[in-house]
Amino acid sequence: MTASSKGRVKLFGFWVICADMAAQYTVPDPTTPAKMYMTYQGLASYLSSGGDNYWVIDTDYDNYAITYACRSLKEDGSCDDGYSLIFSRNPRGLPPAIQRIVRQKQEEICMSGQFQPVLQSGAC
Template sequence: MKHSTYIFLATLTTLVEHCMGAQTCVVDSFTVKENFDLKRYAGKWYAVAKKDPEGLFLQDNISAEYTLGEDGIMTAASKGRVKLFGFWVICADMAAHYSIPDPAQPAKMYMVYQGLASYLSSGGDNYWVIDTDYDNYAITYACRSLNSDGTCKDGYSIIFSRNPRDISPAIQRIIRQKQEEICMAGQFQPVLQSGAC
């Protein structure tokens, strides 16, 4: 009897480990916020952690003010410090507008952004809201380029908070789980919010 119990437990453990290890990092398999509500998402957010893409990216004191127009188009005005030429740190302004390619998945937006100075980049990226409770936190994700197997070659993610200095332990647990789901666990750096911008 003990032997059969042992075999059952060993089989069950192997099955659970296999299922947990079956997570895929293929970008198209990532889930986003269901029933995403642009109106509830609008407002001011502060970056509290980020995983940068390749190249120049806002460094710290990052905030974004999202506005939903009467036409249903969301825009954002973002600020943050950036380091230029390896030593010159300035506050920079960015502007963006968002479109929703598939109305059935409003959390999968496309963002066109413009630096409001000549030395800042402009372009377009996917902008996916992986998760949010609208009142406390939001996790955004973008993949700029894919590997041939569908995993992300160059991507970034930002953890936003409505409060620049406080995320509860319960929300931190949710965020860690979502970071694992988008295959970026352990890649995030905290974002300083000192009010410099």
């Protein structure tokens, strides 16, 4: 699977640019399709490139998907540097009933209150 994303990012703590990223996902173990490896690269030299372990935590296939990625592991195998994203099929966000489900999942993965909405205006 491949994906692309474009949007505004802040580099070096002050420089705001319109980023263009590409990613390719592979499934190392077909018996666990929710666990993938994401290889990504910025389409400009100053954007980062690398690879993350990537999991789909929960989805209803129609409204949302909660994902978690780990950039680096500690010696004990736990995540040292991770992030989570919530995807919505509706650019205006999730309906209240789905928001409650997503908030419960955020609690379960110990990331409650750590998400920020991203406006889908098409502008960078």
